[in-house]
Amino acid sequence: MKRMVTRTFATSDDFTRALQSRPEKGGAMELQALADRQAIVDTVVRWASALDAKDWAAARSCFTDEVETDYGDLRGTGAERLSADAFVELRRRALERLTTHHASTNHLVTLDGDRATCASAMLIHRLDPARAADNTFDTLAHYTHTLVRTPQGWRISRVRQAVAWNRGNAAIHSGAAGAR
Numbered sequence: 001m002k003r004m005v006t007r008t009f010a011t012s013d014d015f016t017r018a019l020q021s022r023p024e025k026g027g028a029m030e031l032q033a034l035a036d037r038q039a040i041v042d043t044v045v046r047w048a049s050a051l052d053a054k055d056w057a058a059a060r061s062c063f064t065d066e067v068e069t070d071y072g073d074l075r076g077t078g079a080e081r082l083s084a085d086a087f088v089e090l091r092r093r094a095l096e097r098l099t100t101h102h103a104s105t106n107h108l109v110t111l112d113g114d115r116a117t118c119a120s121a122m123l124i125h126r127l128d129p130a131r132a133a134d135n136t137f138d139t140l141a142h143y144t145h146t147l148v149r150t151p152q153g154w155r156i157s158r159v160r161q162a163v164a165w166n167r168g169n170a171a172i173h174s175g176a177a178g179a180r
């Protein structure tokens with residue numbers, strides 16, 4: 001079993017920023033903020049669920065046309081900017097033969113007008129059904145999604161993954177640095 005701890009998730013500053021972004025209680029602004037927060041969390045969860053369902057059109061619908069990604073902890077690469085279509089295609093190629101479960105939890109939303117940040121934890125289970133043994137690879141990661149309000153609703157414009165730990169056979173996941 002390989003265990004890699006890279007960093008912690010939420011700091012007290014993250015919580016302070018989230019609390020400071022909350023509007024005063026009891027007004028229309030508070031209701032809009034609550035609706036925005038729910039729509040933002042729904043977008044992040046819809047993306048995770050679309051990966052498991054292999055619904056690539058639904059996954060694509062969660063993103064702006066261009067997206068900045070940083071999966072450096074898992075892949076050993078730096079941040080990159082690419083089209084959402086290319087990003088979803090990379091996910092499709094890495095995950096299409098695997099059975100997966102992405103559990104997105106502990107959402108902490110910070111609103112700033114038409115921009116928002118959603119910090120969350122994600123436990124990702126991957127199973128390669130073609131292998132009889134040594135066929136799983138699990139990751140606990142902390143995500144920071146940057147979202148923007150568009151005419152179609154909230155869309156993800158940036159994804160950053162910080163891996164807390166990996167366990168299992170990285171070779172089953174072509175997106176993992178150990179699989180190369």
